[in-house]
Amino acid sequence: MTGAAAIAPFLAIEQAAAQVNATIAPPTDTMTDDDHMNRMGDVFGPGVTGSExxxxxxxxxxxxxxxxxxxxxxxxxxxxxxxxxxxxxxxxxxxxxxxxxxxxxxxxxxxxxxxxxxxxxxxxxxxxxxxxxx
Missing domain, CATH: 3.40.50.880 (Class I glutamine amidotransferase (GATase) domain)
Incomplete structure (x- = not known):
């Protein structure tokens, strides 16, 4: 296996992550903690946020x-x-x-x-x- 073939899966993951990030609005200086938690839920899915x-x-x-x-x-x-x-x-x-x-x-x-x-x-x-x- 060549070097390029070995890192191909990681490059594909990086490209997929870049596409997901492109659909998310960039943070603003006025972002509240609640906005941040909602955004994290959008990225990682339900059940990742909590207030315990x-x-x-x-x-x-x-x-x-x-x-x-x-x-x-x-x-x-x-x-x-x-x-x-x-x-x-x-x-x-x-x-x-x-x-x-x-x-x-x-x-x-x-x-x-x-x-x-x-x-x-x-x-x-x-x-x-x-x-x-x-």
Whole structure:
């Protein structure tokens, strides 16, 4: 297989993406967040946008991939807000089981009360709870 033949599929994908982009109006300085979310839905299809507020509760000794994987997944849902918080009283970084330190922005005591989901990471489990179900 020659070099040109190897990259032909990628060139076709790039051309298709350029055609899709040509049908979408360019952004303006007056675009609102809602306009942006609607545009992302037009490009990627339904179910990609959301307005969920997600709390990821972190404990010392967590496994880093148990935080990073779900955090990336939740954060990729355009419009969702993800906060990593702790039960501790201070914002000192929390270390994983392999000494990866994560800096925090808030504590559980100072967190807003309007979260939709809580994901709790411990050394041995990962639990997600819908905070609107009883």
């Amino acid at each position: 507020r997600i709390m990821m509760l972190l404990y010392p000794g967590f496994t880093a991939l148990d935080l990073v994987g779900p955090h990336y997944f939740f954060q990729c849902k355009f419009g969702a807000r993800v906060d990593v918080i702790t039960m501790r009283k201070t914002l000192a970084p929390i270390s994983s089981d392999r000494q990866l330190a994560i800096a925090l922005k808030t504590t559980m005591a100072k967190a807003r009360p309007d979260y939709d989901l809580m994901a709790a990471l411990t050394k041995y489990s990962f639990v997600v709870k819908n905070l609107h179900c009883r």
